[in-house]
Amino acid sequence: MSGNGRPGPLLAVESVRVTFGAVQALTDVSLEIRRGEIVAIIGPNGAGKTTLLNVISGFYHPSSGRILYEGRDRTRLGPADVAALGIARTFQNVALFKGLSVLDNVMTGRLPKMKGNILLDALYWGPAMKQELAHRAFVERIIDFLEIEAIRKTPAGRLPYGLQKRVELARALAAEPTLLLLDEPMAGMNVEEKEDMCRFILDVHDEFGTTIALIEHDMSVVMDISDRVVALDYGRKIADGTPAEVRNDQAVLDAYLGVAH
Amino acid sequence: MHETPNGARSEPSRPIPIRDQSLDTFPKLAIDNARRTPDKVAIREKDYGIWQSYTWRRYAEEARLIALGLAALGFARGDKVAIVGDNRPQLYWAMLAVQALGGVPVPLYQDSIEKEMQYIVDHAEARFAVVEDQEQVDKLLHVKAECPRLEHVIYEEPRGMRHYSDPCLLSLEALQELGRKFAVEHPSHFGDEVAQGSGDDIAIICYTSGTTGRPKGAMLSHRNIIETAKSAIRREHLAESDEVVAYLPMAWIGDHMFSFAQSIVAGFTTNCPESAATALSDLREIGPTYFFAPPRIWENILTAVMVRIDDGSAFRRRSVRFFLDVARRVERRRLGAQPIPLGDRLLYQVGRMLVYGPLRDNLGMRRIRVAYTAGEAIGPELFEFYRSLGINVKQLYGMTESSALVCIQEDGDVRLDTVGTPLGGVELRIGPTGEVLYRSPGVFQGYYKNPEATRETVEDSWVHSGDAGVIDTSGHLRIIDRARDVGRLADGTLFAPKYLENKLKFSPYVKEAVCVGHERPFVAALLNIDLGSVGSWAERRNIAYTSYTDLAQKPEVYALVRQEVARVNESLRADAALSGAQVRRFLLLHKELDADDQEITRTRKVRRGFVAEKYAALIEALYSDRDSVKVEAQVTYEDGRTATVRADLKIADAEASGVVAAR
Numbered sequence: 060m061s062g063n064g065r066p067g068p069l070l071a072v073e074s075v076r077v078t079f080g081a082v083q084a085l086t087d088v089s090l091e092i093r094r095g096e097i098v099a100i101i102g103p104n105g106a107g108k109t110t111l112l113n114v115i116s117g118f119y120h121p122s123s124g125r126i127l128y129e130g131r132d133r134t135r136l137g138p139a140d141v142a143a144l145g146i147a148r149t150f151q152n153v154a155l156f157k158g159l160s161v162l163d164n165v166m167t168g169r170l171p172k173m174k175g176n177i178l179l180d181a182l183y184w185g186p187a188m189k190q191e192l193a194h195r196a197f198v199e200r201i202i203d204f205l206e207i208e209a210i211r212k213t214p215a216g217r218l219p220y221g222l223q224k225r226v227e228l229a230r231a232l233a234a235e236p237t238l239l240l241l242d243e244p245m246a247g248m249n250v251e252e253k254e255d256m257c258r259f260i261l262d263v264h265d266e267f268g269t270t271i272a273l274i275e276h277d278m279s280v281v282m283d284i285s286d287r288v289v290a291l292d293y294g295r296k297i298a299d300g301t302p303a304e305v306r307n308d309q310a311v312l313d314a315y316l317g318v319a320h
Numbered sequence: 321m322h323e324t325p326n327g328a329r330s331e332p333s334r335p336i337p338i339r340d341q342s343l344d345t346f347p348k349l350a351i352d353n354a355r356r357t358p359d360k361v362a363i364r365e366k367d368y369g370i371w372q373s374y375t376w377r378r379y380a381e382e383a384r385l386i387a388l389g390l391a392a393l394g395f396a397r398g399d400k401v402a403i404v405g406d407n408r409p410q411l412y413w414a415m416l417a418v419q420a421l422g423g424v425p426v427p428l429y430q431d432s433i434e435k436e437m438q439y440i441v442d443h444a445e446a447r448f449a450v451v452e453d454q455e456q457v458d459k460l461l462h463v464k465a466e467c468p469r470l471e472h473v474i475y476e477e478p479r480g481m482r483h484y485s486d487p488c489l490l491s492l493e494a495l496q497e498l499g500r501k502f503a504v505e506h507p508s509h510f511g512d513e514v515a516q517g518s519g520d521d522i523a524i525i526c527y528t529s530g531t532t533g534r535p536k537g538a539m540l541s542h543r544n545i546i547e548t549a550k551s552a553i554r555r556e557h558l559a560e561s562d563e564v565v566a567y568l569p570m571a572w573i574g575d576h577m578f579s580f581a582q583s584i585v586a587g588f589t590t591n592c593p594e595s596a597a598t599a600l601s602d603l604r605e606i607g608p609t610y611f612f613a614p615p616r617i618w619e620n621i622l623t624a625v626m627v628r629i630d631d632g633s634a635f636r637r638r639s640v641r642f643f644l645d646v647a648r649r650v651e652r653r654r655l656g657a658q659p660i661p662l663g664d665r666l667l668y669q670v671g672r673m674l675v676y677g678p679l680r681d682n683l684g685m686r687r688i689r690v691a692y693t694a695g696e697a698i699g700p701e702l703f704e705f706y707r708s709l710g711i712n713v714k715q716l717y718g719m720t721e722s723s724a725l726v727c728i729q730e731d732g733d734v735r736l737d738t739v740g741t742p743l744g745g746v747e748l749r750i751g752p753t754g755e756v757l758y759r760s761p762g763v764f765q766g767y768y769k770n771p772e773a774t775r776e777t778v779e780d781s782w783v784h785s786g787d788a789g790v791i792d793t794s795g796h797l798r799i800i801d802r803a804r805d806v807g808r809l810a811d812g813t814l815f816a817p818k819y820l821e822n823k824l825k826f827s828p829y830v831k832e833a834v835c836v837g838h839e840r841p842f843v844a845a846l847l848n849i850d851l852g853s854v855g856s857w858a859e860r861r862n863i864a865y866t867s868y869t870d871l872a873q874k875p876e877v878y879a880l881v882r883q884e885v886a887r888v889n890e891s892l893r894a895d896a897a898l899s900g901a902q903v904r905r906f907l908l909l910h911k912e913l914d915a916d917d918q919e920i921t922r923t924r925k926v927r928r929g930f931v932a933e934k935y936a937a938l939i940e941a942l943y944s945d946r947d948s949v950k951v952e953a954q955v956t957y958e959d960g961r962t963a964t965v966r967a968d969l970k971i972a973d974a975e976a977s978g979v980v981a982a983r
Contacts, residue, residue, distance in 0.1 A: 162369075199368035204479065209597035211369060258480070265482050 067130050069094045069238060069270050070115065075124035077110055077294075084110040086294045087124070092238065097264055097271045099281040101305075102291035103314055108274045109151060111291065112240050115272075116148050117141035128238075142171045147236035149227040151243045151274075157216030161207060161226050162198065164215050168233025169194040201232050204266070205259055221252040225259070232263065239263070241273035245280060253277065257284055282306065290314065339550075339585060344519030345542045347383070347420035349584050351514065354380035357587060360560060363409045366594035366602055374409055376587070382410070384510050386417035386492070388499030390448065391509055393472055393490075397422035397516070400444045400525065402470075404428045404437070404460075405452025407566040407592045410476045410492055412580055414450040419523055419542075420514050426525045426537070427571040429922045430456065431915070433960055436535075438463035440527050444537060444768065445469045450492070453477040461486060519543035525768050526573045528720045529921040537768035538720045540573075548723035548762035549581040551744040555728060556610075556690050562588035563608045563687075567599040572923060574694070577724040578612055600624075604684030611688050614695040615822075616924050618702055618713070621683060623828040627853050630860075643671035644708070651708035655736055676709045685711050692716050692728075695923060697799065697818055699826040700736050707734070715739045717797060721783055722746075723762035727797050738796035748797060749782075755803045756789040757782045805928060807838030813900035815843060817928070820903065823891065827884040828853045832913050832920070834931050835903065836939055842904040844942035846935060847881060848912050854880070869967050872908040878972050881908060886975040893977045902976045905942050907949070909935075910967035916956045938969065947971050 068091035077085040085107045092098050100108050113119045115126065117138040126134045128144055136144070147168070155164050173194065179187035202208055205225055210218060215226055224244060231239055244260065245253045261284055263269050275281050281288060281302065288305040290298040292314035298305045305311055343349045353362065358377035365372050374382070390401075401418045403425050405411050415425040426444045428437060430452070437459055441449065447469055449460055457475050461484075464470055475481060476492045502509070523542040527535040552558070566579035579590045588610070593602035600621065603611075613621075629640050646667045653660050660668075680686045691713045693703070698715065706713045714729040717739035726748070729740030742748045746760040759782050766774035777784055788803040800806060801816045809815050817835040824833040824845065831850040837843035849872050857880065858865060865871035889902040913919040913926065919934065920926050932939065934953075941949035952966045 196368065199370070203368055206595070208369070208594045209601075262480050266479065 068092060068127075069129060071125075071127040072111070072115065073125045073127065075111075075114060075121040075126065077107075077114060077119055078122050083294050085114070085121070088291070088294070088296050089124075090289050090296060090299060092270060092272055095264075095268060095270055096286040097260070097273070097284055099285035099288045099302075100272060100274045100291065101276070101278075101281060101288060101311075102297075105293075106291040106314075107294040108291055109242055110294075112148065112242055112272070112274065115141075116146060116240055139171075142234060145235070145237035146240065147231035147234040147238075148240035149224070149231050149242060149244060151246065153220070153223045153227055155215040155223055155226060155230070158214055160212050161215055161218070161229075162202070162211045164226055165198045165201060165229045165233050166194065168230035169198060171234050197235075198229075198233055201229050204232075204262070205229050221248050221256075224248070224256070228256075228259065228263075232267070232269075235267075236269060239269050239271045241271065241275075243274050243276065245275060245277055253280060260284060278306075344546065345419060345514070345517040345521065346523060346546070346581070346584055347416055347514045347517060349546070350376070350383065350416055351380050353584065353587050357560065360587060361589050362583070362587075363412065363590045363592065364606075365409050365592040366598070366605075369594075371591070371605070379409075379413065379416075382496070383413040383416040383420060385496040385499040385503075386414050386450075387420045387510055387513070388502045388506075389495035389497070390417060390421060390423075390499075391506070391513070392498040392502040393448070393495075395421050395423060395448070397513075399423040399448065400426050400446040402426050402428055402441050402444065402446040402449040402460075403451075403570065404432075404449065404456045405430050405476065405570070406596060407568075407570055407575065407579065408452055408476060409592060411450065411452065411570060412566075412590070414474075414492075415524070415580060416584075418448075419517070419521075420510065422513060422517055422521060424522050424525055424539075426527070427569075427576070428527070429529070429569050429571045431569075431922065432459075433916060433956070434459050434463050435960070438466050440535060440537070441470055442467045444525060444527075448472045448474065450474045451476070454480040457481065457484070457489065464488070517542070519546065522765060524576060526571065526576065526720045529923055529925075536770055536773050538573075539765040539768050540720075540723055540762075541765055544723045544762045544764060545577070545581045546585060547745065548725050548743070548760070549577060549585045551746075551762075552577075552725055552728065553582060553586050555730065555743060558582060558586045558588060558610065558690075560587040562586065562610045562689070563591060563606055564588065564610045564612075565591045565593065565599070565603050565606055565608045567593050567596070567603070568612070568614075569922070573720040573724045574612060574718075578610070600684070604682070607684055607687040609687050609689045611685070611691040613691070613693060614923070615693055615698040615702065616696075618693055618698065618706060619825065622702060622705060623850060623853050625679070625683070626828050627856050631856070640675055643667070643675040644705070646671050647676060647708035648704055651704050655704070655707070655734065672710070680709055680711060683711075685709075688712060690714070690731075694718065694739075696925060697801075697822055699822040701823075701826045703736060717799060719785065721764045721777065722758060722760060723764070725762065726758050726760065726785075729796075733796075735796065738792065738798045740797065741795050742797070748791060750789065750791060751784070753803065754788045754790075756785040756787045756797065756799070758785065759783065809837050809843070809901060810839055810841050811900075815901045820845070820888070820892075820901065821926070823888045824885065824903070827881075827887070829857065829880060829884055832926065834913075834926055834928065836932060836942075837901060840943060843901050844939065845885070845903045845906040846931070846938060846942075847906055847908050849877060849881065849908055851912075868912070869910040869965070872910060873967070873970060875970075878908065878970060881906070882972055882974060886977070889974065889977040903974050904976055905971060905973055907938060907942060907969050907971045909938075910951055910969060911953065911955060911965055914955070917954075942971060 070092040072090050074087045074089050075085055102108050114121055117136050125132055245256050264271055288302050290305055290311045297310040298308040343352050353376040359375050361373045362376040362379040363374050403411050418425045428440055460473050473488050474490050474492055474495050478491050519542045522539045523545055525537040525539050527537045564578050568575045583590045591606045593599040650660055650664050650668050688711055694716045714734055717727040718725040725743055726746055727740040727742050748758050751757050763783055786803055787799050788801055788806055789797055789799045791797055801818045805817055807815045815837045820835045821833040824830050829850055830847055832848035834846045835843055851868055863876055885903050892899050892902050915922050919931050938949055948968055948970050951969055954962050956962050
């Protein structure tokens with residue numbers, strides 16, 4: 060799935076600039092995400108990491124610059140269109156439907172793939188039922204994959220935080236994304252939960268060939284699982300390279316340890 | 321007489337499957353099943369949220385392909401194969417496949433740490449291992465260097481295995497593919513191998529977890545297991561229509577008997593839950609007719625139910641409690657064969673509609689015809705609770721060395737304090753020291769590569785059980801305790817630790833208990849709180865806590881447990897022999913007793929000697945005047961890492977009742 064022969068990066072962000080009033084959230088950021096790689100985006104608080112993810116997933120539109128997905132300009136698309144293109148994401152602050160069961164939450168991830176017919180859906184009849192069953196079968200594979208069988212019927216709001224994060228990942232996977240954006244998938248987890256999450260991320264990457272971009276603060280995680288690291292600081296890209304290169308990059312060290320600007 | 325809810329008594333002459341004596345091995349029996357009842361469901365597994373069924377035809381065919389795959393890898397008769405994982409159809413098929421080739425499956429506990437696994441794989445000289453998933457593969461790869469005979473590791477679940485390049489690895493699917501090719505060149509191989517098997521071949525080596533020392537591998541022949549299975553099938557009228565849930569470890573002889581042996585002999589359906597975590601909800605979906613649970617599971621279920629009842633509205637809570645009390649009164653009289661007053665009889669019928677039936681349904685026990693408890697003595701209150709709901713729970717007695725079964729209580733002759741009468745073909749006697757001895761067709765062939773231990777256990781074909789017991793006038797066996805655990809206090813009072821511990825553990829708030837008192841002035845107890853129920857109790861009272869240790873050391877929790885201990889002491893007062901052995905002091909441990917720390921066995925039996933040694937300082941403090949004690953303990957995680965836990969444990973006095981209080 061990953062290296063399907065098409066040339067060029069899967070996603071290219073070109074000189075993107077995002078401003079909120081007088082605040083420059085992103086300043087001329089350019090980066091590429093290649094097919095089949097795991098890219099980590101790091102940076103201190105307020106560096107613009109989540110803004111970058113929001114721009115990619117269509118929540119914000121850049122005031123200048125371009126975003127190319129599979130070589131086509133899609134700078135102006137909204138979130139729903141982006142999702143339909145095959146980009147799925149999870150959120151820093153878990154955004155599940157708290158009153159819905161885990162299964163239903165994951166099923167919502169299939170929405171971009173569903174063809175609606177209000178009447179048939181309401182009657183749950185004929186093609187509607189067939190479609191629902193096919194989607195359910197797919198969702199069950201993901202539930203099995205992420206080992207959340209035991210909580211299938213539990214309302215998402217009742218789950219501990221670590222599991223909610225996993226359910227979010229499940230929902231994102233349900234959309235069969237080509238590019239998966241993870242916003243701090245391991246925030247607030249203990250060591251064991253983090254290890255589990257790392258394993259799942261690597262498994263997803265291996266099994267489905269999904270390209271993954273993730274924001275993460277835990278450096279040991281970043282160094283372990285990513286192929287490439289992009290560092291942001293004050294809305295600018297300050298480094299881009301292999302984990303080893305970025306770790307020893309003076310600009311990155313300065314950004315984290317604090318140097319007078 | 322006691323009437324079982326689902327009419328077990330009313331149809332005593334269900335057809336007993338009469339199996340041809342020439343079918344003397346499991347592969348022969350299973351192939352016969354596939355011929356006689358090809359479309360009958362043999363095994364189910366919940367996978368992808370749905371129960372997937374496999375017929376006997378499929379069962380035999382899958383096993384055949386696995387066997388041929390193994391043959392293609394050079395399997396020789398007598399080879400040992402380690403089997404590790406949760407209860408999965410594929411692993412049961414693998415067992416059958418190994419037996420078909422004249423090999424011996426050696427099931428291991430799936431939560432074994434590497435060191436334990438290495439010992440058994442090496443000791444059993446396993447050439448092959450068939451395992452469930454990456455987790456088990458990782459453990460085996462780590463210890464492979466110390467297990468020189470291990471050549472092939474076959475895994476069922478391919479997830480996460482993509483980057484493993486060790487040449488010893490092979491997926492089960494690939495193995496079966498090898499089998500298909502092998503079958504083309506050797507079309508008669510499978511049939512020939514099966515035909516060569518005989519009832520005297522070793523069918524399985526079960527390593528006993530053992531409360532002391534290294535595990536020992538008990539060798540059981542096909543005849544041992546088949547004969548024992550048949551006796552039990554006859555007694556319980558098990559038939560093809562029965563349903564059992566396979567959720568206890570495959571390495572444990574009980575699961576092997578119920579989910580593999582009896583299923584093949586009687587032809588009934590085994591159901592594998594989706595995962596260990598979903599076992600109880602899957603139980604409800606299946607509604608088994610035949611069910612086994614050790615006391616701790618019966619306890620867990622009860623605790624979960626009680627917590628839920630306590631969370632209900634006041635009216636609901638009170639009415640449920642009221643009817644449960646009625647049921648208990650009625651059951652107590654039934655067990656004592658006393659007449660039941662009319663009022664209670666009427667109330668029981670009302671309760672059956674309003675409480676017992678729905679509760680049974682909720683527990684997934686509506687269809688249960690036969691249920692067992694064994695492994696440990698069950699607390700009387702616990703036993704009464706389930707029976708009073710109309711669930712036909714019975715006690716049985718047995719061990720690995722007897723192919724799981726020695727005695728079973730007969731329907732209509734169930735008592736609180738016995739484990740029933742011997743199965744057909746079993747002879748029973750009590751040795752001069754009070755130890756239970758038995759002899760039966762199910763008696764094992766000895767411990768693998770350990771003739772000394774075999775000699776110690778078997779004397780003139782009589783097996784020493786290690787349990788102290790008596791046979792009463794009606795032929796029922798009553799087990800008192802482990803022969804070596806029964807002790808006396810310093811003043812000579814009889815002290816049966818397990819008896820006390822079971823009483824303590826019946827409290828929903830106490831998860832595990834260890835009583836000490838042999839040659840001491842009084843009985844003291846080390847207790848584990850139950851995190852689930854105490855946690856929810858604390859939550860309802862707005863008591864904040866950060867961890868297990870913190871919760872256990874709350875003064876409120878001590879007060880709560882103190883009441884529970886006082887209740888146990890109160891109940892001991894009536895027993896002339898044991899009223900002197902009341903719990904006078906106790907403390908709540910900072911961590912749960914854990915099999916990884918070797919404090920309990922994998923089947924959750926307390927390893928008394930080990931605990932006494934490890935917590936010697938705590939025990940000394942219990943017998944001093946101090947009201948707290950410092951503790952520092954090493955804990956072992958599943959991956960073998962260790963960490964240190966430090967805590968300050970309070971010691972509390974318990975309220976004694978009756979005679980002792982006067983002292």
